[in-house]
Protein backbone atom coordinates (compact mmCIF):
# COMPACT_ATOMS: atom_id res chain seq x y z
CA UNK A 1 0.00 0.00 0.00
CA UNK A 2 1.29 3.41 -0.95
CA UNK A 3 0.29 6.66 0.77
CA UNK A 4 0.43 10.03 -1.00
CA UNK A 5 -0.01 13.33 0.79
CA UNK A 6 -0.73 16.76 -0.61
CA UNK A 7 -3.28 19.53 -0.94
CA UNK A 8 -6.44 18.32 -2.62
CA UNK A 9 -6.88 20.37 -5.79
CA UNK A 10 -10.63 20.66 -5.37
CA UNK A 11 -10.93 22.07 -1.84
CA UNK A 12 -7.42 22.96 -0.62
CA UNK A 13 -7.57 20.48 2.25
CA UNK A 14 -4.47 18.52 3.14
CA UNK A 15 -5.21 14.87 2.45
CA UNK A 16 -3.61 11.47 2.43
CA UNK A 17 -4.58 9.07 -0.33
CA UNK A 18 -3.99 5.36 0.14
CA UNK A 19 -3.45 3.30 -2.99
CA UNK A 20 -3.98 -0.43 -3.09
CA UNK A 21 -3.91 -2.77 -6.08
CA UNK A 22 -3.71 0.18 -8.45
CA UNK A 23 -6.89 1.76 -7.10
CA UNK A 24 -7.68 4.63 -4.73
CA UNK A 25 -8.38 2.81 -1.48
CA UNK A 26 -8.96 5.65 0.94
CA UNK A 27 -8.89 9.46 0.99
CA UNK A 28 -8.66 11.12 4.38
CA UNK A 29 -8.15 14.62 5.60
CA UNK A 30 -5.06 15.03 7.75
CA UNK A 31 -4.19 17.91 10.01
CA UNK A 32 -0.43 17.81 10.44
CA UNK A 33 1.60 20.16 8.32
CA UNK A 34 5.06 19.90 6.87
CA UNK A 35 7.83 22.39 6.67
CA UNK A 36 9.45 22.62 3.30
CA UNK A 37 10.81 25.32 1.10
CA UNK A 38 7.54 27.17 0.80
CA UNK A 39 6.03 25.39 -2.20
CA UNK A 40 2.48 24.11 -2.07
CA UNK A 41 2.13 20.62 -3.44
CA UNK A 42 -1.25 19.74 -4.88
CA UNK A 43 -2.81 16.36 -5.64
CA UNK A 44 -5.17 16.09 -8.60
CA UNK A 45 -6.37 13.44 -11.03
CA UNK A 46 -3.88 12.82 -13.84
CA UNK A 47 -4.90 14.54 -17.06
CA UNK A 48 -6.79 13.11 -20.04
CA UNK A 49 -6.09 14.47 -23.55
CA UNK A 50 -8.64 13.62 -26.24
CA UNK A 51 -6.65 14.85 -29.23
CA UNK A 52 -3.03 13.83 -29.59
CA UNK A 53 -1.73 13.37 -33.14
CA UNK A 54 1.78 12.55 -32.00
CA UNK A 55 4.62 13.71 -29.81
CA UNK A 56 8.42 13.90 -29.74
CA UNK A 57 8.92 13.04 -33.41
CA UNK A 58 6.33 10.24 -33.45
CA UNK A 59 3.12 10.56 -35.47
CA UNK A 60 0.41 7.92 -35.01
CA UNK A 61 -0.11 7.75 -38.77
CA UNK A 62 3.48 6.57 -39.29
CA UNK A 63 3.45 3.55 -41.64
CA UNK A 64 5.71 1.61 -39.27
CA UNK A 65 4.37 2.78 -35.90
CA UNK A 66 5.97 0.55 -33.25
CA UNK A 67 5.49 -0.23 -29.58
CA UNK A 68 8.72 1.63 -28.80
CA UNK A 69 7.37 4.72 -30.63
CA UNK A 70 4.34 4.57 -28.36
CA UNK A 71 6.49 4.12 -25.26
CA UNK A 72 8.44 7.23 -26.24
CA UNK A 73 5.21 9.23 -26.47
CA UNK A 74 3.78 7.83 -23.26
CA UNK A 75 6.91 8.39 -21.18
CA UNK A 76 6.94 11.96 -22.52
CA UNK A 77 3.33 12.68 -21.63
CA UNK A 78 3.67 11.12 -18.19
CA UNK A 79 6.28 13.79 -17.47
CA UNK A 80 3.59 16.35 -18.26
CA UNK A 81 1.01 14.80 -15.93
CA UNK A 82 -1.08 13.08 -18.61
CA UNK A 83 -2.14 9.50 -17.93
CA UNK A 84 -4.71 8.93 -20.67
CA UNK A 85 -4.94 10.09 -24.26
CA UNK A 86 -6.76 9.36 -27.48
CA UNK A 87 -4.30 8.86 -30.36
CA UNK A 88 -5.81 10.93 -33.15
CA UNK A 89 -5.59 10.22 -36.85
CA UNK A 90 -6.64 12.91 -39.32
CA UNK A 91 -7.95 12.87 -42.91
CA UNK A 92 -6.02 10.57 -45.24
CA UNK A 93 -6.69 8.04 -47.98
CA UNK A 94 -8.65 4.94 -47.02
CA UNK A 95 -5.53 2.83 -47.44
CA UNK A 96 -3.55 5.06 -45.11
CA UNK A 97 -6.30 5.18 -42.48
CA UNK A 98 -6.70 1.38 -42.61
CA UNK A 99 -2.97 1.00 -42.01
CA UNK A 100 -2.93 3.57 -39.18
CA UNK A 101 -5.73 1.84 -37.29
CA UNK A 102 -4.23 -1.60 -37.87
CA UNK A 103 -0.95 -0.27 -36.41
CA UNK A 104 -2.66 1.41 -33.48
CA UNK A 105 -4.71 -1.65 -32.56
CA UNK A 106 -1.59 -3.76 -32.81
CA UNK A 107 0.48 -1.58 -30.43
CA UNK A 108 -2.47 -1.57 -28.03
CA UNK A 109 -1.67 -5.22 -27.21
CA UNK A 110 1.25 -3.87 -25.17
CA UNK A 111 0.03 -3.42 -21.59
CA UNK A 112 1.91 -0.13 -21.01
CA UNK A 113 0.14 1.30 -24.08
CA UNK A 114 -3.25 -0.16 -23.14
CA UNK A 115 -3.20 1.55 -19.74
CA UNK A 116 -2.74 4.96 -21.43
CA UNK A 117 -4.99 4.50 -24.47
CA UNK A 118 -8.69 3.72 -24.01
CA UNK A 119 -9.51 4.34 -27.67
CA UNK A 120 -8.84 6.39 -30.78
CA UNK A 121 -10.11 9.63 -32.28
CA UNK A 122 -10.67 9.89 -36.03
CA UNK A 123 -10.65 13.56 -37.08
CA UNK A 124 -11.98 13.57 -40.63
CA UNK A 125 -12.08 12.51 -43.41
CA UNK A 126 -15.77 13.52 -43.55
CA UNK A 127 -15.21 17.24 -43.08
CA UNK A 128 -15.66 20.45 -45.04
CA UNK A 129 -13.49 20.74 -48.17
CA UNK A 130 -13.66 24.56 -48.01
CA UNK A 131 -10.39 26.45 -47.44
CA UNK A 132 -9.94 27.52 -43.83
CA UNK A 133 -12.57 25.09 -42.53
CA UNK A 134 -10.52 22.10 -43.54
CA UNK A 135 -7.38 23.56 -41.93
CA UNK A 136 -4.39 21.40 -42.91
CA UNK A 137 -6.49 18.36 -43.85
CA UNK A 138 -5.60 17.32 -47.41
CA UNK A 139 -8.32 18.31 -49.87
CA UNK A 140 -8.00 15.24 -52.08
CA UNK A 141 -8.72 12.92 -49.14
CA UNK A 142 -11.79 14.74 -47.83
CA UNK A 143 -15.01 12.86 -48.61
CA UNK A 144 -18.65 12.42 -47.68
CA UNK A 145 -19.68 10.35 -44.65
CA UNK A 146 -19.48 6.68 -45.58
CA UNK A 147 -20.68 4.28 -42.88
CA UNK A 148 -19.38 1.20 -44.72
CA UNK A 149 -15.93 2.69 -44.92
CA UNK A 150 -16.05 3.75 -41.28
CA UNK A 151 -17.01 0.24 -40.22
CA UNK A 152 -14.04 -1.16 -42.10
CA UNK A 153 -11.76 1.37 -40.39
CA UNK A 154 -13.20 0.53 -37.00
CA UNK A 155 -12.71 -3.18 -37.68
CA UNK A 156 -9.03 -2.47 -38.30
CA UNK A 157 -9.07 -0.53 -35.04
CA UNK A 158 -10.65 -3.56 -33.31
CA UNK A 159 -13.64 -1.38 -32.49
CA UNK A 160 -11.55 1.14 -30.57
CA UNK A 161 -12.51 4.32 -32.47
CA UNK A 162 -14.45 6.07 -29.72
CA UNK A 163 -14.77 9.51 -31.32
CA UNK A 164 -15.16 10.85 -34.81
CA UNK A 165 -14.98 14.51 -35.78
CA UNK A 166 -17.12 15.34 -38.82
CA UNK A 167 -18.89 18.16 -40.65
CA UNK A 168 -22.67 18.00 -40.10
CA UNK A 169 -23.58 19.81 -43.35
CA UNK A 170 -22.33 16.97 -45.56
CA UNK A 171 -24.78 14.69 -47.35
CA UNK A 172 -25.51 11.66 -45.24
CA UNK A 173 -24.13 13.16 -42.01
CA UNK A 174 -27.36 12.79 -40.06
CA UNK A 175 -27.71 9.09 -40.83
CA UNK A 176 -24.03 8.57 -40.11
CA UNK A 177 -24.36 10.27 -36.71
CA UNK A 178 -27.32 8.03 -35.82
CA UNK A 179 -25.25 4.96 -36.69
CA UNK A 180 -22.43 6.21 -34.48
CA UNK A 181 -24.83 6.75 -31.57
CA UNK A 182 -26.11 3.15 -31.94
CA UNK A 183 -22.51 1.97 -31.72
CA UNK A 184 -21.53 4.17 -28.74
CA UNK A 185 -19.18 6.31 -30.79
CA UNK A 186 -19.01 9.95 -29.72
CA UNK A 187 -19.68 12.33 -32.61
CA UNK A 188 -17.94 15.68 -32.47
CA UNK A 189 -18.62 18.56 -34.86
CA UNK A 190 -15.50 20.10 -36.32
CA UNK A 191 -13.83 21.50 -39.43
CA UNK A 192 -17.25 22.45 -40.75
CA UNK A 193 -19.26 25.34 -42.11
CA UNK A 194 -22.71 24.22 -41.01
CA UNK A 195 -25.56 26.61 -40.41
CA UNK A 196 -27.77 26.70 -37.31
CA UNK A 197 -30.33 24.29 -38.73
CA UNK A 198 -27.69 21.73 -39.75
CA UNK A 199 -26.06 21.91 -36.34
CA UNK A 200 -29.39 21.49 -34.59
CA UNK A 201 -30.20 18.43 -36.72
CA UNK A 202 -26.80 16.92 -35.92
CA UNK A 203 -27.33 17.41 -32.19
CA UNK A 204 -30.87 16.02 -32.46
CA UNK A 205 -29.30 12.99 -34.15
CA UNK A 206 -26.92 12.56 -31.21
CA UNK A 207 -23.75 14.65 -31.77
CA UNK A 208 -22.38 15.38 -28.30
CA UNK A 209 -19.49 17.77 -28.61
CA UNK A 210 -17.45 20.18 -30.75
CA UNK A 211 -13.82 19.69 -31.75
CA UNK A 212 -11.52 22.63 -30.93
CA UNK A 213 -14.29 25.25 -30.91
CA UNK A 214 -13.14 28.49 -32.58
CA UNK A 215 -10.58 26.75 -34.80
CA UNK A 216 -10.98 24.74 -38.00
CA UNK A 217 -12.80 27.74 -39.43
CA UNK A 218 -12.15 30.33 -42.13
CA UNK A 219 -10.58 33.60 -41.00
CA UNK A 220 -13.42 35.72 -42.41
CA UNK A 221 -17.00 34.64 -41.69
CA UNK A 222 -20.51 36.05 -41.80
CA UNK A 223 -21.35 37.78 -38.52
CA UNK A 224 -24.78 36.11 -38.21
CA UNK A 225 -24.66 32.99 -40.37
CA UNK A 226 -21.63 31.08 -39.10
CA UNK A 227 -21.03 27.84 -37.18
CA UNK A 228 -20.24 29.49 -33.84
CA UNK A 229 -23.48 30.89 -32.54
CA UNK A 230 -25.48 27.68 -32.70
CA UNK A 231 -22.66 25.61 -31.23
CA UNK A 232 -22.49 28.08 -28.36
CA UNK A 233 -26.27 28.36 -28.04
CA UNK A 234 -27.09 24.65 -27.96
CA UNK A 235 -26.70 23.58 -24.35
CA UNK A 236 -26.54 19.92 -25.33
CA UNK A 237 -23.11 20.38 -26.91
CA UNK A 238 -19.88 20.14 -24.96
CA UNK A 239 -16.79 21.63 -26.62
CA UNK A 240 -13.11 21.03 -26.67
CA UNK A 241 -10.87 24.10 -26.85
CA UNK A 242 -7.15 24.55 -27.43
CA UNK A 243 -5.94 27.02 -24.82
CA UNK A 244 -2.29 27.15 -25.85
CA UNK A 245 -2.36 30.96 -26.11
CA UNK A 246 -2.13 30.86 -29.93
CA UNK A 247 -5.25 29.13 -31.20
CA UNK A 248 -7.72 31.35 -29.33
CA UNK A 249 -7.39 34.90 -27.99
CA UNK A 250 -7.96 35.13 -24.20
CA UNK A 251 -11.24 37.03 -24.54
CA UNK A 252 -12.70 34.32 -26.76
CA UNK A 253 -11.70 31.71 -24.17
CA UNK A 254 -13.51 33.88 -21.59
CA UNK A 255 -16.65 33.93 -23.72
CA UNK A 256 -16.59 30.16 -24.26
CA UNK A 257 -16.12 29.66 -20.52
CA UNK A 258 -19.00 31.98 -19.67
CA UNK A 259 -21.38 30.48 -22.20
CA UNK A 260 -20.57 26.78 -21.93
CA UNK A 261 -19.62 26.74 -18.25
CA UNK A 262 -16.67 24.81 -16.89
CA UNK A 263 -18.61 21.55 -16.78
CA UNK A 264 -19.08 21.54 -20.57
CA UNK A 265 -15.60 22.46 -21.71
CA UNK A 266 -12.78 20.05 -22.40
CA UNK A 267 -9.20 21.23 -22.68
CA UNK A 268 -7.30 19.56 -25.47
CA UNK A 269 -3.75 19.89 -26.75
CA UNK A 270 -4.14 18.84 -30.44
CA UNK A 271 -0.41 18.29 -30.33
CA UNK A 272 1.52 16.72 -33.17
CA UNK A 273 4.85 14.97 -33.64
CA UNK A 274 6.51 18.40 -33.63
CA UNK A 275 5.59 18.88 -29.99
CA UNK A 276 8.70 18.36 -27.91
CA UNK A 277 10.94 19.05 -30.94
CA UNK A 278 13.34 21.99 -31.44
CA UNK A 279 11.95 25.09 -33.24
CA UNK A 280 12.50 25.24 -37.01
CA UNK A 281 11.05 24.34 -40.41
CA UNK A 282 9.59 20.88 -40.84
CA UNK A 283 7.88 18.79 -43.45
CA UNK A 284 4.67 17.63 -41.78
CA UNK A 285 1.83 15.76 -43.45
CA UNK A 286 3.33 16.64 -46.86
CA UNK A 287 3.38 20.35 -46.09
CA UNK A 288 6.00 22.84 -45.02
CA UNK A 289 5.31 24.08 -41.51
CA UNK A 290 7.20 26.20 -39.02
CA UNK A 291 7.51 25.50 -35.30
CA UNK A 292 8.27 28.81 -33.57
CA UNK A 293 10.30 29.38 -30.40
CA UNK A 294 7.07 30.00 -28.48
CA UNK A 295 5.57 26.69 -29.61
CA UNK A 296 3.24 27.76 -32.43
CA UNK A 297 3.04 25.54 -35.53
CA UNK A 298 1.91 27.29 -38.70
CA UNK A 299 1.52 26.51 -42.36
CA UNK A 300 2.25 29.98 -43.74
CA UNK A 301 1.27 29.14 -47.30
CA UNK A 302 -2.36 28.45 -46.32
CA UNK A 303 -2.24 30.78 -43.29
CA UNK A 304 -3.54 28.08 -40.93
CA UNK A 305 -2.38 26.36 -37.77
CA UNK A 306 -0.93 22.91 -38.28
CA UNK A 307 -1.87 21.50 -34.90
CA UNK A 308 -0.27 22.56 -31.65
CA UNK A 309 2.89 21.86 -29.74
CA UNK A 310 2.15 22.74 -26.11
CA UNK A 311 1.18 19.94 -23.78
CA UNK A 312 -2.10 19.85 -21.87
CA UNK A 313 -0.83 21.03 -18.49
CA UNK A 314 -0.01 24.37 -20.16
CA UNK A 315 -3.62 24.68 -21.32
CA UNK A 316 -4.77 24.13 -17.72
CA UNK A 317 -2.62 27.02 -16.49
CA UNK A 318 -3.62 29.27 -19.41
CA UNK A 319 -7.28 28.57 -18.69
CA UNK A 320 -6.82 29.86 -15.14
CA UNK A 321 -4.91 32.91 -16.35
CA UNK A 322 -7.32 33.80 -19.16
CA UNK A 323 -10.60 33.29 -17.29
CA UNK A 324 -9.73 33.60 -13.62
CA UNK A 325 -11.24 30.18 -13.00
CA UNK A 326 -9.96 28.11 -10.09
CA UNK A 327 -7.48 25.24 -10.21
CA UNK A 328 -10.29 22.80 -9.49
CA UNK A 329 -12.34 23.85 -12.54
CA UNK A 330 -9.33 24.00 -14.84
CA UNK A 331 -8.13 20.50 -13.85
CA UNK A 332 -11.65 19.06 -14.17
CA UNK A 333 -11.82 20.37 -17.75
CA UNK A 334 -8.84 18.15 -18.51
CA UNK A 335 -9.80 15.09 -16.47
CA UNK A 336 -13.34 14.79 -15.13
CA UNK A 337 -15.09 16.28 -18.19
CA UNK A 338 -13.49 14.11 -20.88
CA UNK A 339 -14.02 11.06 -18.63
CA UNK A 340 -17.70 11.97 -18.42
CA UNK A 341 -18.05 12.48 -22.18
CA UNK A 342 -16.52 9.10 -23.05
CA UNK A 343 -18.00 7.24 -20.10
CA UNK A 344 -14.65 6.32 -18.58
CA UNK A 345 -15.96 5.02 -15.26
CA UNK A 346 -12.55 4.07 -13.89
CA UNK A 347 -10.71 7.39 -14.08
CA UNK A 348 -10.95 11.18 -14.28
CA UNK A 349 -11.72 11.97 -10.63
CA UNK A 350 -10.19 11.27 -7.23
CA UNK A 351 -12.71 8.94 -5.65
CA UNK A 352 -12.39 5.72 -3.72
CA UNK A 353 -12.46 2.77 -6.13
CA UNK A 354 -11.19 4.74 -9.15
CA UNK A 355 -7.94 3.84 -10.83
CA UNK A 356 -5.12 5.59 -8.98
CA UNK A 357 -4.17 8.04 -11.76
CA UNK A 358 -2.87 11.11 -10.00
CA UNK A 359 -0.41 13.92 -10.17
CA UNK A 360 1.51 15.83 -7.54
CA UNK A 361 2.51 19.31 -8.63
CA UNK A 362 3.22 22.87 -7.63
CA UNK A 363 2.22 25.98 -9.55
CA UNK A 364 4.62 28.39 -11.18
CA UNK A 365 4.34 31.09 -13.86
CA UNK A 366 4.57 28.52 -16.64
CA UNK A 367 1.85 26.39 -15.20
CA UNK A 368 1.89 23.07 -13.46
CA UNK A 369 5.28 21.93 -12.31
CA UNK A 370 4.78 18.16 -12.26
CA UNK A 371 6.56 16.48 -9.37
CA UNK A 372 5.14 13.00 -9.69
CA UNK A 373 2.75 11.14 -11.99
CA UNK A 374 1.09 7.96 -10.79
CA UNK A 375 -0.82 5.76 -13.22
CA UNK A 376 -2.82 2.76 -12.03
CA UNK A 377 -0.99 3.03 -8.72
CA UNK A 378 2.51 2.95 -10.25
CA UNK A 379 4.87 5.92 -10.07
CA UNK A 380 5.58 6.44 -13.78
CA UNK A 381 7.37 9.76 -13.43
CA UNK A 382 9.18 11.50 -10.60
CA UNK A 383 11.09 14.74 -10.86
CA UNK A 384 14.11 14.07 -8.68
CA UNK A 385 15.15 17.71 -8.83
CA UNK A 386 12.00 18.88 -7.11
CA UNK A 387 12.71 18.06 -3.54
CA UNK A 388 10.09 19.86 -1.52
CA UNK A 389 7.45 18.93 0.96
CA UNK A 390 3.86 19.81 1.57
CA UNK A 391 3.25 23.21 3.12
CA UNK A 392 -0.17 24.40 4.17
Ligand SMILES: [Zn+2]
Nearest residue numbers: 123135212216
Ligand atom coordinates in the same frame (compact mmCIF):
# COMPACT_ATOMS: atom_id res chain seq x y z
ZN1 LIG B 1 -8.46 19.91 -36.28
